[in-house]
Every structure is written in C-alpha cells, then in structure tokens.
Amino acid sequence: MKFALPIILVAVTAGLMVVGLVGAGHAGGTVGIAAGSALYGLTPKASTPEQGLANLLVDVQRRNWDEALSSLSKTSGADKQSFVQEWTGSNGSLRSFSNLESFDSRPLHITNDEAQFRVRLHWTTPVGPIEDVRDVHLVREGDIWRAVWPKTPVATVPAQVIPVTYLRWDLVNGTSGDEWGSKNIDAPRVRIISMNAEDSAEGAVILGEVVNEDTIPAFVNVRATLVDGSGNAIDDESSFDKIDHVLLPKQVTPYRIDFPNVNLSKVKNVRMDMKAALVPASADPVIGVMNQKIDSDVQGKSVLHGDLLNESGQTVNISHVIASFYDNNGKVVWVADGYVDRALLPQSSEPFAVEIPRSVASKVQNFHVVVNQYSLGRS
Amino acid sequence: MRFLPACAAICLAAASGGVCAAQDIYIHAPAAVTAGDEAKLSTSGSGKATFYLSGPGVSRKTDISLGEEIPLRAQDLRVAGRYLAVACSSTCRSTTFYVSAAQPETLAFLVHPSRVPVAQSDAVSGVALPFDQFHNLVLTPLNVNFQLTAGNASLLSRAAPTRDGIAWFRSSSGRAAGTLQVTASLDNVPVLRAVQEVASDPCNLRINGQRTPAGISVQTEPVHDCAGNAVPDGTIVTFTATDAGGKSTVDAPIKHGIARAEIESSSATVITAASGVVMGNELRLGAQR
Numbered sequence: 001m002k003f004a005l006p007i008i009l010v011a012v013t014a015g016l017m018v019v020g021l022v023g024a025g026h027a028g029g030t031v032g033i034a035a036g037s038a039l040y041g042l043t044p045k046a047s048t049p050e051q052g053l054a055n056l057l058v059d060v061q062r063r064n065w066d067e068a069l070s071s072l073s074k075t076s077g078a079d080k081q082s083f084v085q086e087w088t089g090s091n092g093s094l095r096s097f098s099n100l101e102s103f104d105s106r107p108l109h110i111t112n113d114e115a116q117f118r119v120r121l122h123w124t125t126p127v128g129p130i131e132d133v134r135d136v137h138l139v140r141e142g143d144i145w146r147a148v149w150p151k152t153p154v155a156t157v158p159a160q161v162i163p164v165t166y167l168r169w170d171l172v173n174g175t176s177g178d179e180w181g182s183k184n185i186d187a188p189r190v191r192i193i194s195m196n197a198e199d200s201a202e203g204a205v206i207l208g209e210v211v212n213e214d215t216i217p218a219f220v221n222v223r224a225t226l227v228d229g230s231g232n233a234i235d236d237e238s239s240f241d242k243i244d245h246v247l248l249p250k251q252v253t254p255y256r257i258d259f260p261n262v263n264l265s266k267v268k269n270v271r272m273d274m275k276a277a278l279v280p281a282s283a284d285p286v287i288g289v290m291n292q293k294i295d296s297d298v299q300g301k302s303v304l305h306g307d308l309l310n311e312s313g314q315t316v317n318i319s320h321v322i323a324s325f326y327d328n329n330g331k332v333v334w335v336a337d338g339y340v341d342r343a344l345l346p347q348s349s350e351p352f353a354v355e356i357p358r359s360v361a362s363k364v365q366n367f368h369v370v371v372n373q374y375s376l377g378r379s
Numbered sequence: 380m381r382f383l384p385a386c387a388a389i390c391l392a393a394a395s396g397g398v399c400a401a402q403d404i405y406i407h408a409p410a411a412v413t414a415g416d417e418a419k420l421s422t423s424g425s426g427k428a429t430f431y432l433s434g435p436g437v438s439r440k441t442d443i444s445l446g447e448e449i450p451l452r453a454q455d456l457r458v459a460g461r462y463l464a465v466a467c468s469s470t471c472r473s474t475t476f477y478v479s480a481a482q483p484e485t486l487a488f489l490v491h492p493s494r495v496p497v498a499q500s501d502a503v504s505g506v507a508l509p510f511d512q513f514h515n516l517v518l519t520p521l522n523v524n525f526q527l528t529a530g531n532a533s534l535l536s537r538a539a540p541t542r543d544g545i546a547w548f549r550s551s552s553g554r555a556a557g558t559l560q561v562t563a564s565l566d567n568v569p570v571l572r573a574v575q576e577v578a579s580d581p582c583n584l585r586i587n588g589q590r591t592p593a594g595i596s597v598q599t600e601p602v603h604d605c606a607g608n609a610v611p612d613g614t615i616v617t618f619t620a621t622d623a624g625g626k627s628t629v630d631a632p633i634k635h636g637i638a639r640a641e642i643e644s645s646s647a648t649v650i651t652a653a654s655g656v657v658m659g660n661e662l663r664l665g666a667q668r
Binding site for chain 1: 491492493494577578580581610611612613614615616617624625626627628629630631632634635640641642643654655656657
C-alpha cells in the first residue's frame with residue numbers, strides 16, 4: 001500500500017509526458033514551434049497536411065536533414081545539397097548566420113489529395129528578426145502527407161577574369177611634428193537635402209535624404225531630437241541601420257529615424273544632428289538595382305521589388321536595400337529597408353523586396369533605392 | 380601664495396592700489412619689462428625684509444636688504460602677464476608690473492578649410508598669431524604678410540596688421556583644382572600651409588549609350604565641373620533606366636574621368652544620369668531588335 005502513491009504519480013507523469021509529446025503534433029489550424037515532438041523517434045505521423053508541414057519544418061529547425069528530406073514528396077525536385085543550402089545559406093550570406101526560430105502557417109486550400117499552405121518563417125539573424133513568407137504545396141501519398149519542394153536554382157558563376165580598376169580611399173595619419181594647425185583634415189561636407197516627419201502605426205518617424213557633397217568618402221550618422229512646446233526634449237534617436245552610413249562622393253542615401261510610441265502631435269520642433277567623419281572606403285563593388293517595380297504581393301501588401309545585380313568580381317555576402325519613396329511633389333514620404341538573405345555572387349543577381357505601409361502606399365509616385373553591402377574580411 | 384604672511388595677503392587683496400599699511404618701505408617696479416629679460420626693483424628703507432614675487436610663471440620668496448635693488452632673474456620673467464612684488468618687514472608694501480612678450484619668433488597659422496571646391500567666394504580663411512620664444516602671444520601690432528598661390532598664379536598678397544595678437548585674411552578659392560599654397564610671413568619667418576582645391580559639382584553631365592547583347596551599356600562623357608576641372612575619380616554617378624519592366628538604377632563611380640554602367644533591358648528605355656543634386660541629359664533607346 002505504501003508504494004501505491006509513488007506508482008500512481010510515476011504513471012500519471014509518464015502519461016502526461018506522452019500526451020504532451022504526441023498531442024502537440026495534432027494542433028490544427030495554426031502550427032508553430034511547438035508543433036513537433038520534443039524527442040527523436042516520436043515524430044507524429046503526417047496523417048494531415050498540417051502535420052506533414054509541421055514535421056518538415058521541425059526537422060529543418062533541428063537541421064535533421066535526412067528526416068526532413070524523407071518528409072518530401074517523391075515528385076520534389078530538390079536534392080539534398082540544394083535543399084540544405086536553401087535553409088542554411090552559403091558564401092557567408094545572411095542566411096548562414098540565421099536560425100529558424102519559429103513558424104506559423106495557414107491553409108490556402110485543402111482537398112483530399114492536395115493542400116496549399118502559406119507559411120511564415122521567423123528567422124533570428126545578426127541584423128534582427130526577419131520574416132519570410134512562402135507557399136508550400138503538399139500532396140497525399142498513401143496515408144502520408146508530404147511537401148512538394150522544388151529545387152531552388154543555385155547561382156553558378158563561370159570561370160572568368162573581370163578587370164577592376166581598383167578605386168579606394170585610405171586614411172593616413174600625418175607623421176609631421178606637432179606644430180599647431182599643420183595636420184588638420186576637415187571632415188567631409190555632408191548635407192541633409194530633405195527632412196520630413198510622419199506619423200506611423202508604431203510612432204513618429206523622421207525621414208529624408210542626405211548627400212555627400214565632398215570629394216572624399218564620409219561615414220555619416222543622423223540623429224534627431226524631438227522637442228515639445230516647452231522646449232523639453234521628448235526623445236532622441238539615431239538612424240541606426242536605416243541609412244547607408246558610408247557615402248561615396250556625391251552619393252545620396254535615405255535615412256529614417258523611428259520614435260516608437262511618440263505621437264507627432266506633441267512634437268513642436270525637431271533638432272537634427274548630423275555627424276560626418278573621414279573613413280577609408282572602396283568604390284567597388286558596384287551593385288545595380290534592376291527591374292524595380294511596385295506591385296502587390298500574395299498577401300495584398302504593396303511591395304517594391306527588383307533584382308540586385310553584382311557588377312563586380314567580388315562576392316557580396318550581405319546586401320542591405322534602403323528605399324526612399326516620394327509623393328507627387330517629390331517629398332520623401334517613407335523610407336523602408338530590407339536585407340537579402342542570399343549572397344550576391346560576382347556578375348549574378350538576387351531578388352529583393354521591401355514592403356510599403358498601407359498608409360503611404362497610395363501617396364507613392366516615385367522611389368529611389370540604394371544598396372549597402374557587407375563583405376566578409378573587407379572594410 | 381601659501382607662504383605669504385598676513386600683511387602680504389592684505390597687499391595682494393589691495394594690489395591694484397599698490398598701497399599697504401606701511402610707512403617705512405617703498406618698492407618701485409620699472410615701467411616696461413620684457414619677457415626673458417632681467418629686471419630690477421628699487422626699494423627704500425633700511426633693514427632686512429622678505430620679498431615675494433608672484434606672477435603667471437613664478438612664485439618666489441627671498442630675503443632682501445631694504446634700500447638696495449632687487450634683481451629679478453630672466454627665467455622668472457619668461458611668461459608675459461601681470462606680476463605682483465611684495466616686500467615685508469614689520470609691514471608690507473607691494474607693487475604690480477606687467478611683463479610683455481618679447482620679439483616675435485614663431486607664427487601659429489591656422490587655415491580653413493583643408494579642402495575647398497574651386498571658384499567659391501570667401502571660401503578660404505586663415506588666422507596668424509605671433510608668439511615669442513617663450514610662447515607668449517605678441518600683442519603689439521605687427522604686420523603679417525599673407526600670400527596665396529595656386530601653381531604659378533598669385534591669388535592674394537596682402538599685409539594684415541595684428542589686432543590683439545591676431546591677423547587674418549579671407550579669400551576666394553581659385554578656378555583650377557590642385558594645391559593652393561598659403562603662406563603667412565612675419566619678419567621673413569614664413570609658415571606654409573596647403574589647401575587642396577577640388578573640382579566643384581559636375582557641370583553639363585552628358586551620357587551616351589548603346590545596346591549590347593546583355594542589355595544597355597551606358598557611360599558619361601568625361602565629367603568636368605563648370606570651370607573645366609575633371610571631377611575626381613570615385614564620384615558617384617547614378618544611372619536610372621526606365622522601361623516597361625520597371626526602373627533600374629546603378630550607382631557607378633567615375634573611373635578615369637568616366638562613369639560606366641551595364642543595364643539589363645531589352646525594351647524601349649529612357650536613361651537619365653545624376654551626380655549628387657546635378658542632373659544630366661536624357662537618353663532614349665529603342666527596343667532591342
């Protein structure tokens with residue numbers, strides 16, 4: 001009798017564990033990170049399209065590639081190499097440094113044998129959380145639902161020689177004596193050519209454009225202080241990564257400064273503070289922004305999309321697109337940015353897309369895109 | 380100052396008057412003292428006294444005999460400014476004197492900016508400050524000669540008097556890019572600075588282009604400013620091509636005086652170019668056959 005209570009507790013605990021592990025896999029409708037089983041070998045059977053998709057994405061999260069590939073339909077075009085590369089990235093791209101944190105999905109249509117799901121993939125990356133949306137097609141094979149995963153074309157670069165007239169600015173600290181005034185170099189001349197304040201769903205936004213008027217590169221940062229009617233500072237923020245910090249001579253960059261939870265109606269004045277410093281820089285690589293167009297995406301949102309074309313002979317690991325949008329008076333009404341998660345190989349292109357908020361989409365008449373780039377091992 | 384006796388401290392407080400509560404001591408300073416020179420103070424009275432010297436570069440106490448001259452060493456008078464001399468026996472007497480800067484020996488010369496676009500009015504300025512060998516600012520009026528030369532051409536040659544130890548000039552930049560030599564000289568002591576004159580904004584930015592199997596190859600004509608100077612390599616020219624498929628832009632740096640870009644397009648295309656806030660011409664190309 002004295003063993004009865006411990007035995008019951010152990011049995012109940014084990015039962016709850018089994019229910020917890022298996023039961024989570026049967027969540028219908030929206031599935032997420034909790035959709036898969038926590039232990040290997042206890043993956044729920046993909047008897048529904050939701051479960052088939054959840055099994056695949058949980059295996060991808062765990063980087064359990066063999067299991068993930070076994071969740072794919074035989075009609076899939078993907079081989080192991082391209083499938084793994086699609087999820088883990090290559091060539092030092094942003095995806096190489098990212099992790100699939102969670103996902104959620106919703107069905108677009110389901111029949112007895114086929115299903116179409118829209119999946120939101122939530123990635124953690126060095127530049128912050130990034131959301132990726134893609135549609136997944138599933139088919140029923142026997143009593144198992146499997147995803148049809150097309151092979152993603154991998155950019156290949158033919159062997160070639162690309163002549164580059166290497167153009168670079170270096171900074172040299174003078175070695176002359178300490179004579180007063182003998183070794184001063186002025187900071188680059190940089191000017192704010194437009195500034196506008198907008199209210200957004202998240203708060204107040206200060207945005208505009210900056211030009212480097214000098215003949216040398218500049219490292220630029222823009223700060224703004226919001227001031228109320230009494231002359232007191234409400235908040236002070238910088239453009240952070242919503243700007244192309246390194247500006248070559250005569251280059252123009254958009255900037256955006258976010259003030260979360262600040263209502264623009266309380267702001268009476270904005271103090272702008274721009275700092276420009278000398279910086280070593282390179283004029284290469286040149287990245288073209290091709291086929292820019294504003295369209296609606298599958299979710300009905302206005303999106304500026306296009307292709308980045310690397311016109312140089314160097315691999316660009318991470319590309320950052322910053323776009324300014326103008327109304328019919330030429331005023332900057334919004335600045336949006338986005339990262340491209342695949343590396344830009346030499347002479348190859350990658351698509352990009354940046355979202356335009358609904359509140360400004362109808363005002364947009366024109367746009368200008370600049371590309372900020374990060375290459376491993378180069379300044 | 381800590382070692383001064385109470386009566387000397389009172390003298391310090393009343394230093395501007397130079398009169399303290401004493402009847403039997405008199406101390407007198409010379410009217411003009413030059414930095415780095417020796418000087419002598421005369422005293423009256425008799426007996427022993429203590430002498431205090433306080434100034435910008437010295438604080439010293441010595442025993443003296445009243446009625447004799449007090450020699451001041453040259454190294455105690457190197458810093459220009461106001462000095463206080465106090466002699467104390469039973470009571471104290473004080474006097475103040477000024478040490479002025481010696482003959483100018485060096486010229487501090489500041490020129491702004493270090494880099495200037497050509498043909499800008501009042502764009503270059505400079506200030507010169509004469510100092511003696513002890514780094515005292517020379518406040519007596521002096522004539523400083525300023526000279527600006529670009530290549531072999533003289534842009535400015537002017538003598539400017541110092542006012543309160545400062546002489547300055549302001550001048551326009553030249554019309555040719557290159558090094559602008561700026562010289563300030565005082566008694567044949569020249570100080571040289573260099574200002575880099577750079578091309579101004581591009582002027583008459585013109586582009587031409589042609590179709591290639593891959594799309595469109597577009598390039599600028601050699602890019603110059605309105606004074607005819609070549610715009611430096613590395614300056615960004617933004618090419619914008621608009622066709623039925625949308626808009627394409629390339630930020631291309633000028634290399635060897637020309638900016639080039641390759642743009643993918645097969646339909647009828649309109650191409651424009653801009654550098655900073657300067658727009659170029661418009662180029663229209665028909666569809667690829």
